[in-house]
Amino acid sequence: MTVGNMPFLVVGILFLMGVLAILREKNLIKIAIGISIIESAVNMLLITLGYRLSGDIPVYFLSGDVDVMVMPTPQALTLTAIVIALATSALMLSVIMLIYKHYGTLNVDELRRLRG
Amino acid sequence: MNWHAHLPALLLAVPLLGAFATPVFNMGGKTLRNAWFIVISSSVFLIALALWHQVSVNGIQVYVMGAEQFALSLPSGMKLPVRIILEVDALSAFMALAGSITSLAGAWFSLSFMDRFTGLSRFVSLYLLLTVGMLGMMITGDLFNFFVFLEIASVASYGLVAFWRDRPQAIEASFKYMLLSQLAAMLVLVAIGFLYGRYNVLNMAAIGSLIHMGIVEKVALAFLISALALKCGAFPMYLWIPDAYGEAPASVSCLLVTVSQASLYGLFRVCFSIYGLAMSNKVVAWILIIFGLLSMFIAVSMAVIQHEVKRLMAYHAVSQTGYMLLGVGVGLLALGNSQALAEYGFTALKGGVFHIFNHAMYKGLLFLTAGTLYYMTGTRDLNKMGGLVRKSPWTAFMFVVAAAAIAGLPPMNGFASKLLIYQSSFAVHPLLTVVALVTSILTLASFVKVFQTAFLGPEQDRMADVKKVPATMLVGMGILTVAVLLLTFFPTWALSHLVEPAAKALVDQAGYIAAIMGGAF
Amino acid sequence: MWTKVVTGFGYWDVYSWLIFLAIASFFTLWLRNSGRQDYKEGTYQDEIYFSGNDVPEDGQDISVPADSAYWGFIKVFRPYYDVMLSVHNGLAQDYLGYFVLSIAIITALIVLL
Numbered sequence: 001m002t003v004g005n006m007p008f009l010v011v012g013i014l015f016l017m018g019v020l021a022i023l024r025e026k027n028l029i030k031i032a033i034g035i036s037i038i039e040s041a042v043n044m045l046l047i048t049l050g051y052r053l054s055g056d057i058p059v060y061f062l063s064g065d066v067d068v069m070v071m072p073t074p075q076a077l078t079l080t081a082i083v084i085a086l087a088t089s090a091l092m093l094s095v096i097m098l099i100y101k102h103y104g105t106l107n108v109d110e111l112r113r114l115r116g
Numbered sequence: 117m118n119w120h121a122h123l124p125a126l127l128l129a130v131p132l133l134g135a136f137a138t139p140v141f142n143m144g145g146k147t148l149r150n151a152w153f154i155v156i157s158s159s160v161f162l163i164a165l166a167l168w169h170q171v172s173v174n175g176i177q178v179y180v181m182g183a184e185q186f187a188l189s190l191p192s193g194m195k196l197p198v199r200i201i202l203e204v205d206a207l208s209a210f211m212a213l214a215g216s217i218t219s220l221a222g223a224w225f226s227l228s229f230m231d232r233f234t235g236l237s238r239f240v241s242l243y244l245l246l247t248v249g250m251l252g253m254m255i256t257g258d259l260f261n262f263f264v265f266l267e268i269a270s271v272a273s274y275g276l277v278a279f280w281r282d283r284p285q286a287i288e289a290s291f292k293y294m295l296l297s298q299l300a301a302m303l304v305l306v307a308i309g310f311l312y313g314r315y316n317v318l319n320m321a322a323i324g325s326l327i328h329m330g331i332v333e334k335v336a337l338a339f340l341i342s343a344l345a346l347k348c349g350a351f352p353m354y355l356w357i358p359d360a361y362g363e364a365p366a367s368v369s370c371l372l373v374t375v376s377q378a379s380l381y382g383l384f385r386v387c388f389s390i391y392g393l394a395m396s397n398k399v400v401a402w403i404l405i406i407f408g409l410l411s412m413f414i415a416v417s418m419a420v421i422q423h424e425v426k427r428l429m430a431y432h433a434v435s436q437t438g439y440m441l442l443g444v445g446v447g448l449l450a451l452g453n454s455q456a457l458a459e460y461g462f463t464a465l466k467g468g469v470f471h472i473f474n475h476a477m478y479k480g481l482l483f484l485t486a487g488t489l490y491y492m493t494g495t496r497d498l499n500k501m502g503g504l505v506r507k508s509p510w511t512a513f514m515f516v517v518a519a520a521a522i523a524g525l526p527p528m529n530g531f532a533s534k535l536l537i538y539q540s541s542f543a544v545h546p547l548l549t550v551v552a553l554v555t556s557i558l559t560l561a562s563f564v565k566v567f568q569t570a571f572l573g574p575e576q577d578r579m580a581d582v583k584k585v586p587a588t589m590l591v592g593m594g595i596l597t598v599a600v601l602l603l604t605f606f607p608t609w610a611l612s613h614l615v616e617p618a619a620k621a622l623v624d625q626a627g628y629i630a631a632i633m634g635g636a637f
Numbered sequence: 638m639w640t641k642v643v644t645g646f647g648y649w650d651v652y653s654w655l656i657f658l659a660i661a662s663f664f665t666l667w668l669r670n671s672g673r674q675d676y677k678e679g680t681y682q683d684e685i686y687f688s689g690n691d692v693p694e695d696g697q698d699i700s701v702p703a704d705s706a707y708w709g710f711i712k713v714f715r716p717y718y719d720v721m722l723s724v725h726n727g728l729a730q731d732y733l734g735y736f737v738l739s740i741a742i743i744t745a746l747i748v749l750l
Contacts, residue, residue: 023733035298042305049313077260084267088298091274095291102284108729111288114359115727292729296736338744352735355725399750403743418721421711423703463645498703527654532642539646569703574696607642607651
């Protein structure tokens with residue numbers, strides 16, 4: 001009674017795109033975008049896991065007369081995960097701002113004062 | 117229902133209240149804020165102590181959030197737990213005790229150490245939030261809740277690592293930590309999603325009772341292991357640790373050590389309580405052992421050549437984590453084979469678990485002494501120090517205690533836990549013991565170097581006007597010194613009362629599950 | 638409380654060790670105390686370097702900085718440390734690469750074995 005494999009495929013591709021972005025892109029802002037893409041991919045995974053075919057919203061007095069409802073728990077999880085992702089994105093962007101202030105560059109390869 | 121039943125919730129509620137009420141108390145001035153900081157940290161310690169006592173007397177404590185009956189995990193008619201459940205067994209209580217002691221010591225230490233900086237209200241808030249995240253990871257019984265606390269701890273520590281935001285290196289360390297840690301956290305969430313998709317439950321005990329190994333479970337296990345190994349620091353994923361620990365304020369580094377142990381705790385929980393006997397082959401145990409060996413040796417060899425005192429100690433934090441991974445990995449290897457478990461497995465577990473507590477105490481103490489050196493001289497470069505034993509003999513004494521403990525010199529507590537690990541890993545293969553012993557020697561070598569260059573030697577002219585060490589900093593270090601000395605002189609008591617229940621709880625998967633699911637799973 | 642820590646192969650007893658430490662330090666101090674008192678002051682016997690090197694006037698010049706500690710050890714293991722320093726090279730994306738590689742290896746090991 002679940003959806004096919006297509007949504008999971010999309011989630012996988014999106015996740016790998018995010019990983020590729022943080023591995024290959026040199027601009028700090030683009031790396032932050034990559035992290036956001038990974039977070040969105042994980043959220044989509046959670047939502048897809050809870051979906052039931054032709055299911056309705058999991059609220060009794062709103063869904064009307066249906067027998068199939070989607071799972072409510074993954075939606076709660078996703079809401080929490082979105083809030084956490086928002087916090088980390090904001091923090092990451094402000095840290096990038098400070099890096100630009102100190103280093104005068106957004107190139108990730110130039111953050112090399114700590115090594116060895 | 118007496119108030120004892122609410123201890124698990126109080127352990128999280130008190131520091132959370134402390135964190136969010138700090139700005140209010142900050143308006144009353146510095147003294148009020150500091151008093152609030154100490155009151156909250158001390159009460160967290162007392163609650164953790166009471167919780168540990170409660171668990172050691174009455175067994176596993178279960179607390180159901182938002183239920184009519186707080187101890188009832190399965191309301192009638194339910195086959196699976198639905199609410200967020202805190203489950204405190206002996207291991208959780210043990211970890212929470214270690215965490216709250218370092219948190220208290222760090223709080224005392226911060227009072228004068230951070231005094232000359234601005235934004236201290238935010239510092240106190242973030243510090244208490246970091247404590248909440250750490251304690252939450254240790255006592256929760258719910259996988260998603262574990263992820264939430266992991267993120268609370270991570271976000272708070274990103275902020276604290278970058279607290280000296282006028283230092284470019286601190287910002288850089290925070291960014292690198294954030295990048296790696298966010299990817300790890302997302303992997304944890306993917307793994308939780310996989311397990312939820314298979315079993316439709318999030319409770320660790322419920323998953324443990326249902327689990328049977330398939331390809332999805334194996335992938336989830338691999339993701340959880342690699343992500344949590346990154347958070348606790350295992351080669352080749354520990355590379356953020358020297359940066360983050362080295363650049364954070366000293367009291368934060370002291371607490372971050374225990375936060376990493378909380379990730380280690382999560383790793384053990386996943387391996388023993390969720391998967392446990394369902395993992396029929398020994399791959400995971402060998403992965404832990406090899407992680408342990410590699411990170412203990414490579415990190416300590418990097419530590420020998422460092423000349424920044426906190427960076428050197430951060431490498432040692434990684435290397436000591438290797439001992440815990442080795443001990444618990446050997447224990448996991450013996451799991452399911454009762455003869456091997458009795459012969460060497462349980463000893464290895466005891467050694468690994470004892471080392472967690474020892475490590476939290478002496479590594480925290482070392483970071484605090486490094487912070488004292490920085491406070492006195494204004495530099496972290498060992499090349500620029502010398503002769504400081506004349507300026508602060510107490511700091512030197514506490515440093516020697518901690519350095520002897522971390523190097524495993526008898527009769528210190530570090531020796532007792534390392535001995536358990538050496539002798540039990542010898543039963544698996546002598547090579548494991550050889551690597552562990554060589555690591556121990558190199559540890560001693562690098563601390564001899566720190567002691568010699570920072571404390572010994574003739575008095576230097578440039579050290580003439582170093583700052584005096586304030587009393588509150590000595591109190592913070594003294595708490596941990598007393599803990600180290602107590603563990604040193606009463607190892608038998610510590611083993612039988614602290615460590616053995618915790619190690620038993622680790623192997624007792626059935627007991628962990630039965631506390632939530634009842635006897636009928 | 639006074640019993641031993643049994644490891645399964647032997648035991649560890651902190652109090653025996655402390656007693657041993659006390660006895661050993663007694664003998665050490667006694668040996669040290671019974672050293673010769675009849676050395677000639679003001680001659681070469683008084684100098685701190687056996688090699689006859691000049692003793693610096695100012696005591697501060699004798700201290701060894703941290704970078705010079707274990708010079709020989711580091712020199713011998715230079716090839717090893719060259720590899721290790723190239724691993725700890727400070728590039729965030731390399732760190733991410735090691736992490737992704739480790740995930741891949743661990744997943745392959747657990748799924749295939």
